[in-house]
Amino acid sequence: MTTNYLAKYRSVIIYGVSLAALLFLLKWLEWRFIIVDYAFEIYAGFVAVIFTGLGIWLALKLSKPKTITVEKQVFINAGEFLLDKSQLNKLGMSNRELEVLQLMAQGLSNQQIAEKLFVSLNTIKTHSSKVFEKLEVQRRTQAIEKGKRLSLIP
Amino acid sequence: MTTNYLAKYRSVIIYGVSLAALLFLLKWLEWRFIIVDYAFEIYAGFVAVIFTGLGIWLALKLSKPKTITVEKQVFINAGEFLLDKSQLNKLGMSNRELEVLQLMAQGLSNQQIAEKLFVSLNTIKTHSSKVFEKLEVQRRTQAIEKGKRLSLIP
């Protein structure tokens, strides 16, 4: 708490101390040059310079920094695809079924999918039928469309 | 040019003029208070206050504003779809063919497309065949996949 208070008004305190120090300095100068007649102008100039500097320093320390906020637009790459696993559970979609759906979306025929997965055509037909059931669609094109909407496929 | 130069160094010029004015003021004060013995401290304090204020004013005028750059994340709206017309020309795709392709991508059957466009099923078959030719594919699922890749459909 105390340190915080000190830190907050540090500049003001320093200013006060500086003023005190300067007072002593001035008194000393006064005493020294009191003998010399032409010391008056020098003294005034000295004071002017010192306090101008002090004012500048004070202003820079205490004034809130003038800030210009520039908004820099950072474009986020929205291309990332993340599979919606909660959706998978909700639909009760199995791994294999999802796999078949993905290959369907790539434009493969049932025959090609069968070859790719090393299973028979009939197996793929069974899988795709289940996919259609679970997605509540009739055709593979609809399945693809809905699969994309539900973030099951990119 | 000249006005620009003046504008740029306006603060400095004003400062100079102010200094000159103050010099006159000081001279006058000197002359006035030279009689009074205790005028010295008053004079010094006056100078100190004036020049502190001047320093503060100078600093505030001349200090460069700090520029803070804030990165603002802008999520690019991935929904923006722009049809690639140059691609259409390159492929020699007609309006009707593109229309059929779009409806295919929405999961419609040939029959449904025919009904939607008020033409016969055979007409749609002809169109889709030409679409497949031009896209160099065999199946509608492939056509959809390639159509999306080529920005023909969203």
Next chain:
DNA sequence: ATCAAAATCACCCTAAAGTATGACGGAAAA
């Protein structure tokens, strides 16, 4: 060990999709 999915496959049948070919009217380009 048991039970429930998941994955596999088969057969049959229908519907939809795709290929090939030809035809015709209209509009735009040559």
Next chain:
DNA sequence: TTTTCCGTCATACTTTAGGGTGATTTTGAT
């Protein structure tokens, strides 16, 4: 004006997709 392309439609045929039913094996969880 002729040619070319678009859009339309038809017929015939082949291939692929999809629905229904049933069966076996594998796998994971209780």
